[in-house]
Amino acid sequence: MSTTGSSIFGARLKEARLRAGLSQKQLGIDSGLDEFVASTRINRYELGIHKVDYPFACKLAASLSVPVAYFYADEDELAELILLFGNSSRKTRTRLLQMARGE
Template sequence: MIGLDESSSSARISRYETGIHEPPFATAQNLGQVLNVPAAYFYCEDDKLAELLIQYTRLDAKRRKQVLNLAAELHAEMD
């Protein structure tokens, strides 16, 4: 579904999972498209940030702006 050659896909995915190789960004984009998550999701080291990315991308433009404004307000309160 993401355009990998089936004859080598198992070995390639195994190398990605073990950290021997990193997939090209285009592969992460294709995988994200199939799984309905943003490509950035695969690069998150924090589970909560990964969840935030998923929820954010599912919002419409108006609500995304609200989230960004809220984050800015919360950050300003920290100063």
């Protein structure tokens, strides 16, 4: 994914939203936006027209059950690792960290 910071965020947001099966409006509402602006705001975030501040990115991540770092990963492989790590059990995380450290 060779894009700028805001469009990386937008592309990752859209991927996560579609994977969760949510409309832009529903994601916005779930994240605390007013229902009358929810769809437009999420659309503009996905298109990179507006930037998301970090506290709201955390709300979006919580609504989508993804680690907030996923939105900012500039490499697809790293984004996938962040998702896998975030969805892993504590035991699996410990094993993955040990493996990455060469232990």
